[in-house]
Amino acid sequence: MNTAKFGVSALAILAASTSGALARDQIQSAGSSTVLPYATIVAEAFGENFDFPTPVVEGGGSGAGRKKLCEGVGENTIDIANSSSRIKQSDIDTCAANGVEEIMEVRIGYDGIVFASKIDGPEFAFTPSDWYNALAAEVMVDGALVANPNKTWHDVNAELPEQDILAFIPGTKHGTREVFDIKVLEAGCEATGAMEAFVAAKGEKDGEKACLALRTDGVSVDIDGDYTETLSRLDANPNAIGVFGLSFYQNNTDKLRVATMSGVVPSTESIATGEYPVSRPLFFYVKKAHLGVIPGLQEYIDFFVSDEMAGPEGPLAAYGLVSDPELAATQEMVAAGTPMGPLN
């Protein structure tokens, strides 16, 4: 039977190969597609300047990366998970259940989230309230919650241009969406007074959740792909506003016009000082049990947070990473191999 023959051959191959599979000599990491370009830049420079092979870096999303990290200890599991949002208690629990006891949390810097439209369109100056009033399912009108009636940005805020509302925002699987929800929608919900009304109507927890409900009449479009997809959607819909990472915008400044948020132009400087409100820290998580087992792992993480790489003059900053003002503390922590404490 073909299946039986196949099974035998496959087993033979597996047996022949597992003996060789044990000696992994390159670092493997996976996770956030936002951290991916930074990680590849560091991996490339690491491979060039050290006597270790270039680490393998995979994308797949922050959550997927952390899940892989927590699959267990051993050469068959990844060493580093890149993440654009902080690790969750549920991840830590999974890790512990699978024998991954100590994890190091390394903050590599900050990433800005920008709002941009086609370069030949009008200028926009947003506040979180504008975005809330444009996209939320229910908004405050004359002191009462009503289904969102706004058609154009001008309806939302008289200072904005008379342009139909159409927004391409990251889909819910992206770490970027979480930041958008918290720093833009929730902030706008609170500022417009809608949150108070929701909490009064539905209670504390459900009220805050209701702030994140978006209208479903097609003006807010979730993009599950990456920023290149958002950009090509903008090409097809010149009236739309897209949500991008700062580094993507910096690589496409000839095509995109960036909007200000609360009067601040996004840049590595304005994000570093905290003036620009929509930003988030980027992390990677290291499985401590693999330090000293996978060759070059300690050197790689030291190199990642070194001033040469992650400092304000380094290649990561040139690509769009907002370097961490507390980088020196991170470097000490990485050198000492301090595992992360409980989440606060």
Place this chain on the structure above:
Amino acid sequence: MTLADMSHHRPSLYTQDARTKARNAAEKRFRIYGITAVTLGVLALIVLLTSVLGSGLGSFRQTMMTLPVTLDAAVLDKKGNRNPDEMAKATTITYGKVLAQALEAVVAEKGLAPEGMKAKEIGSLISKEAPAALRDMVLANPDLIGTTIEFNVLANGRIDGFFKGRVTMESAALDSNVSPAQLELAQALRDAGMLRLAFNWAFITNPDASELRPESAGLGVAILGSAYMMLIVLALALPIGVAASIYLEEFAPQNRFTDLIEVNIANLAAVPSIVFGILGLAVFINYAGLPQSSPLVGGLVLTLMTLPTIIIATRAALKAVPPSIKDAALGVGASKMQTIFHHLLPLALPGILTGTIIGLAQALGETAPLLLIGMVAFVKEYPAAPPEGFLDPAAALPVQVYNFTQRSDPAFIERASGAIIVLLVFLLAMNILAVLLRRRFERRW
């Protein structure tokens, strides 16, 4: 009834009656439908090819600069003992400065720089890949230190884009990564004969590169990875597929069980490939513990996917051999096995090979299952020679296309189309081989 009544009152053979006209018109209409269908297909192909070739051919030419570089011992070998281990302390950042200074010196000597241009802007005309290439060269041959060499460096991706029409003076004015002054300088360097567009072998041989240096990104690892996977598919799927078909066709009893197997094989051929990816992740990686991103796992998954194609093609080829040949062989006393291996199989071989090659071509272009088993990774190291190399991380051609399209630097769009061209060339070559084999060896009875 007379003969005259039966002739339908046809006046003459030379004039068509209404029914003949209607039949002829129907045929004409049908031909027009056919031609329209063919034309639409050809048009779609032309549009596809022009868009891919139009945006991808550029990746086969790359902007290069030739610079006289002085390798100063005081900078690159501070101890002065030419010991590569100690010289390795000079990182690519140091080498980057050496190259930038070399370019600045040349530009100053020839007076090419536009007014008010900063030194830093001049240096960034050079690709960030170049320092690594120079460092490798010096470490491999420490005697170069203290000499001045003519060194070929890649130009930055935006400069390259300028000569390919992707970057213009207007877009550069808005672009934060390049300035019009840099483009002017690049043009001046080209006029002075120091900068040129050359055929880009590196696109075929180089590994992938990070987003800071699209100009050096290549398909080397992806081509190797795809080749390794095809080897594995060929080595597994062909013998298994042929053995299974021969047994099913010649030995298996006709009963419910074999019917069930047959239905399942036909069914498997239509299963979406992502299903095989999920299976591969569960069985080969999570259960059997094979390494992620390795061509072995990719090859095994693609083998599963290719098997039904090969089995169906092989059984069709075996069926096409006339029974008289089998009967004759059995009639002169050959055993069943002799009949199969001496007569049936050689005659069916062209059909089997054609089916195999078409199955391989399908597997070569398959992306979805590979995404699940970690072959989307950024892999910079070439896998080792087989068999160890089967376990090293590698990329695959179609996945590399997908990878390139996700990068933010617009230069990668060109690379993605270039990778599509390479993939199409491989597919075309395989399909032509299949056609040639069929033409050359196929027998008709």
